[in-house]
Amino acid sequence: MAGGKPVEGFPTPSRKNEFFSQTMIDWKWPEYAIPTYIKSHIHEEEMDRSKNEYPLVPTFRLPTLIHSRSGNAKWLYEISNRNPIWIHPEDADRLGVHTGDILRVNTEIGYFVDKVWVTEGMKPGIIACSHHLGRWRRPSDAHGNRWAVNTVSIDNDGKGGWKMSTIGDIVPFKSSDPDSSRIFWSDGGVHQNITFPVHPDPISGMHCWHQKVRLEKAHADDKYGDIFVDTNKSFEVYKKWLAMTRPAPGPNGLRRPLWMKRALRPAEEMFYI
Amino acid sequence: MASRKPSIIERIAESIGLIPNLHKEEPAALDSLTEPGQLTNFPPPEKWDDWTEYEAKGWPRKVKKNYMIVPTTCFNCESACGLTAFIDKDSWQVRKFEGNPYHPASRGRNCAKGPATINQITDPDRILYPLKREGKRGEGKWTRVTWDQVLDDIAGRMRKAILEGRNNEIAYHVGRPGHEGYMDRVLQSWNIDGHNSHTNVCSSGARFGYAIWYGHDRPSPDHANAKFILLISAHLESGHYFNPHAQRIMEGKMNGAKLAVVDPRLSNTASHADYWMPSYPGTEAAVLLAIAKILLDEGWYNREYIETWVNWDEYLKKEYPDRPCTFEQFIETLREVYAEYTPEYAEKESGVTAAMTRDVARGIGEAGTRFASHNWRSASSGNLGGWAVARCLHFLHVLTGSVGTVGGTSPNTWNKYHPKFFDTPPAQTFWNELHFPKEYPLSFFEPSFLLPHFLKERRGFMDVYFSRVFNPVWTYPDGFTWIEAFSDESMFGLHAALTPTWSETAFFADYVLPMGLASERHDLNTYETHAGVWIAFRQPVFREAARRTGKPFTYTYEVNPGEVWEEDEFWIELSWRIDPDGSMGIRKHFESPYRPGEKITVDEYYQYIFENTKGLPAAAAAEGMTPLDFMRKYGAFVVEPSVYDLHLKELSASQMEDTSVDPISGVITKKGRGSA
Numbered sequence: 028m029a030g031g032k033p034v035e036g037f038p039t040p041s042r043k044n045e046f047f048s049q050t051m052i053d054w055k056w057p058e059y060a061i062p063t064y065i066k067s068h069i070h071e072e073e074m075d076r077s078k079n080e081y082p083l084v085p086t087f088r089l090p091t092l093i094h095s096r097s098g099n100a101k102w103l104y105e106i107s108n109r110n111p112i113w114i115h116p117e118d119a120d121r122l123g124v125h126t127g128d129i130l131r132v133n134t135e136i137g138y139f140v141d142k143v144w145v146t147e148g149m150k151p152g153i154i155a156c157s158h159h160l161g162r163w164r165r166p167s168d169a170h171g172n173r174w175a176v177n178t179v180s181i182d183n184d185g186k187g188g189w190k191m192s193t194i195g196d197i198v199p200f201k202s203s204d205p206d207s208s209r210i211f212w213s214d215g216g217v218h219q220n221i222t223f224p225v226h227p228d229p230i231s232g233m234h235c236w237h238q239k240v241r242l243e244k245a246h247a248d249d250k251y252g253d254i255f256v257d258t259n260k261s262f263e264v265y266k267k268w269l270a271m272t273r274p275a276p277g278p279n280g281l282r283r284p285l286w287m288k289r290a291l292r293p294a295e296e297m298f299y300i
Numbered sequence: 301m302a303s304r305k306p307s308i309i310e311r312i313a314e315s316i317g318l319i320p321n322l323h324k325e326e327p328a329a330l331d332s333l334t335e336p337g338q339l340t341n342f343p344p345p346e347k348w349d350d351w352t353e354y355e356a357k358g359w360p361r362k363v364k365k366n367y368m369i370v371p372t373t374c375f376n377c378e379s380a381c382g383l384t385a386f387i388d389k390d391s392w393q394v395r396k397f398e399g400n401p402y403h404p405a406s407r408g409r410n411c412a413k414g415p416a417t418i419n420q421i422t423d424p425d426r427i428l429y430p431l432k433r434e435g436k437r438g439e440g441k442w443t444r445v446t447w448d449q450v451l452d453d454i455a456g457r458m459r460k461a462i463l464e465g466r467n468n469e470i471a472y473h474v475g476r477p478g479h480e481g482y483m484d485r486v487l488q489s490w491n492i493d494g495h496n497s498h499t500n501v502c503s504s505g506a507r508f509g510y511a512i513w514y515g516h517d518r519p520s521p522d523h524a525n526a527k528f529i530l531l532i533s534a535h536l537e538s539g540h541y542f543n544p545h546a547q548r549i550m551e552g553k554m555n556g557a558k559l560a561v562v563d564p565r566l567s568n569t570a571s572h573a574d575y576w577m578p579s580y581p582g583t584e585a586a587v588l589l590a591i592a593k594i595l596l597d598e599g600w601y602n603r604e605y606i607e608t609w610v611n612w613d614e615y616l617k618k619e620y621p622d623r624p625c626t627f628e629q630f631i632e633t634l635r636e637v638y639a640e641y642t643p644e645y646a647e648k649e650s651g652v653t654a655a656m657t658r659d660v661a662r663g664i665g666e667a668g669t670r671f672a673s674h675n676w677r678s679a680s681s682g683n684l685g686g687w688a689v690a691r692c693l694h695f696l697h698v699l700t701g702s703v704g705t706v707g708g709t710s711p712n713t714w715n716k717y718h719p720k721f722f723d724t725p726p727a728q729t730f731w732n733e734l735h736f737p738k739e740y741p742l743s744f745f746e747p748s749f750l751l752p753h754f755l756k757e758r759r760g761f762m763d764v765y766f767s768r769v770f771n772p773v774w775t776y777p778d779g780f781t782w783i784e785a786f787s788d789e790s791m792f793g794l795h796a797a798l799t800p801t802w803s804e805t806a807f808f809a810d811y812v813l814p815m816g817l818a819s820e821r822h823d824l825n826t827y828e829t830h831a832g833v834w835i836a837f838r839q840p841v842f843r844e845a846a847r848r849t850g851k852p853f854t855y856t857y858e859v860n861p862g863e864v865w866e867e868d869e870f871w872i873e874l875s876w877r878i879d880p881d882g883s884m885g886i887r888k889h890f891e892s893p894y895r896p897g898e899k900i901t902v903d904e905y906y907q908y909i910f911e912n913t914k915g916l917p918a919a920a921a922a923e924g925m926t927p928l929d930f931m932r933k934y935g936a937f938v939v940e941p942s943v944y945d946l947h948l949k950e951l952s953a954s955q956m957e958d959t960s961v962d963p964i965s966g967v968i969t970k971k972g973r974g975s976a
Contacts, residue, residue, distance in 0.1 A: 047614055084581055155565050220775060289736070
């Protein structure tokens with residue numbers, strides 16, 4: 028009711044904007060009953076700068092590409108075909124790298140080796156790397172998206188250790204499209220996401236993309252595009268974040284608040300454990 | 301247009317061959333192919349069946365090309381902007397894709413990704429036939445099979461699983477849906493809790509922050525009419541609904557709106573901002589709360605809105621029962637609770653100067669109800685607790701009363717059409733804990749990136765798994781764990797990858813099933829791009845061209861290249877084969893509303909939706925067309941030109957039947973539920 032009239036309002040328990048959320052209290056998060064600031068897993072307090080730890084922003088989009096769906100569009104890869112690390116000159120000086128040098132970016136589960144782009148367009152103390160790029164195929168895989176795809180070798184030690192190396196750049200090729208023999212770019216970028224562990228937010232379930240990484244100059248045998256991951260460590264990080272959750276049931280044995288949306292909503296009786 | 305005389309420098313450069321000599325002989329002006337008059341951006345629709353223009357690559361020869369123009373929508377991001385396919389009537393090939401001036405969101409304008417659709421349909425590496433793996437998963441050996449073999453194999457396996465009650469072993473995992481409600485209907489007809497999505501690597505953080513405030517899970521900013529626009533990240537160049545939003549952000553700026561951008565990177569968006577706020581990532585909520593504090597301390601808040609549309613009294617009663625339950629007390633309490641969020645504190649956390657935060661806060665305060673904002677991926681999807689960024693951002697809308705106003709920010713659902721389907725199966729009677737595990741009761745959408753870990757823990761098994769425009773091996777975190785799981789047949793029984801093109805995930809599938817690109821498939825689109833409501837029709841353009849010219853066909857794959865199917869027809873055919881005699885109760889959900897007992901066609905599916913779209917039958921009749929033909933011709937329809945303040949919409953007498961009103965809270969309840 029508003030102004031004495033029955034009106035639609037909002038689809039919440041109070042039919043209003045809920046500054047105060049009883050739902051958060053009922054589902055064991057009373058500290059978040061009202062809008063709050065939550066310090067991130069990559070907050071400055073988490074960084075040991077003496078070890079060259081940095082927050083990596085790996086999420087920014089390029090206006091010309093779309094995730095991994097545009098690898099079959101030659102015009103788009105002609106425009107955008109690599110994803111260097113954006114780094115401020117002060118940080119580049121500190122690390123002793125120049126534009127085009129390679130850097131080893133250590134995540135919690137492995138590392139990737141990428142070139143740097145030194146730019147004042149990046150906030151000091153933060154680095155960023157766009158996604159979309161670093162597509163790959165192994166020599167045994169079918170040809171596809173050759174405008175965008177590096178050829179890589181993948182070695183698995185059978186114990187969770189995975190090593191990927193770029194063994195072939197993007198090259199011109201003969202096809203029904205004469206443009207395929209005119210490819211002038213060779214660099215297809217580096218696959219960063221595969222070196223990230225899962226970071227499920229204990230409340231929203233969102234994967235928290237930003238990474239605390241440790242930067243170091245490339246090792247002597249490091250090559251551009253090298254990747255290493257230990258999936259045992261991935262599993263450990265998964266368990267660490269899983270432990271932050273406060274599981275169902277909520278009130279009345281519910282799996283989830285009834286009022287809140289759920290994708291492909293099941294019959295109501297299924298909401299009760 | 302009169303040709304310009306070459307400059308001296310141009311003439312010298314031409315004479316020594318530095319640049320091509322274009323002035324040897326001035327070519328006569330080309331004959332105009334249209335009536336003299338004002339220049340137009342687009343061919344007029346009455347000429348779309350027969351349009352002649354000069355071939356750009358034919359210049360300076362005067363090569364004329366004759367086209368049929370068919371509208372469809374782009375599938376290279378989530379915006380579904382309008383495209384028009386120019387089909388060369390001689391070669392029966394698409395020559396190019398341009399914009400569709402009748403599309404209400406893109407209005408004829410596209411980004412680079414729209415016209416690049418032509419690259420995708422002519423890609424020499426595209427997959428044209430269904431493939432089945434040989435040897436071990438991921439070994440890279442494939443054999444061409446027939447669609448009949450594919451459909452019978454998968455349908456048989458699904459039939460067995462459903463008959464044995466293993467409904468939770470079937471899942472459809474989608475990257476970009478691109479359609480409206482189609483799959484929910486299909487999955488519920490199978491009675492499976494089998495929807496898994498990409499949302500929790502994308503937007504669920506922001507969605508939760510909005511939903512906990514007002515039930516709706518996304519913002520729909522009215523940028524064009526705003527006086528102040530605050531963007532968390534680079535929405536002008538790359539946000540969700542990038543092209544439609546970019547147009548309207550620029551419109552807002554041209555009308556005097558100020559733009560503030562929070563981003564640690566000097567993005568193209570930040571470079572167009574009046575205020576670039578380069579925050580340390582993850583500290584955005586601190587800045588937003590500092591803005592909230594300024595709005596409260598300096599009296600910029602909208603009392604009328606807050607008093608009516610915020611549950612402030614519930615807050616005081618439950619958290620401060622000893623205080624008087626008055627609005628003034630609420631504001632006092634807020635000022636006390638948020639006292640620590642000074643602009644100086646925000647500066648210490650974020651690096652954004654206190655002076656800039658003050659300026660932005662006052663700009664927002666002055667804009668009042670004309671304050672628009674957006675926050676989609678970025679901060680909310682990057683950080684532990686990132687959902688709080690969206691929550692603190694919406695707090696500013698609540699304080700300024702700019703929720704659902706002209707120039708404000710509306711709930712997404714107000715600007716999205718909800719189509720009526722010919723048949724709605726009942727909700728499924730399963731809950732799949734691989735999709736909604738107990739640990740994440742509030743998870744907004746499925747924590748889908750945890751699936752391989754859940755399978756490693758043996759929480760369940762995927763007997764039939766469809767990946768569709770979905771590439772977790774590459775796009776998701778921890779791709780090697782996905783490779784390990786996909787390679788293991790004790791985790792994934794059968795994996796069918798529905799995709800137009802090869803992907804790192806398709807390499808590890810059992811079937812690779814080529815599905816149409818933007819101009820080779822049907823979909824209904826409707827998105828919250830601005831303060832109106834619209835629908836658009838993605839259609840296979842050769843199918844429509846064949847229909848217009850009377851060429852025979854039954855299914856879309858007959859007019860697509862190779863044996864490329866569209867998903868709509870695939871799901872109808874698959875469902876029919878799961879339950880050929882109707883005994884499982886599935887088949888009836890795929891029977892035509894116009895021909896009882898017969899299998900529905902994709903034309904009938906959309907015919908029904910368009911016949912039941914508000915205002916569309918009348919608009920079509922005015923042009924002497926059926927609603928379906930109207931959509932085939934124009935590709936889009938405006939359902940509502942503008943929508944604001946829907947929360948104030950009065951409930952009808954029939955909605956008020958069997959309801960009771962809580963005398964204290966004023967909440968109207970229907971039959972014991974909080975539904976009205």
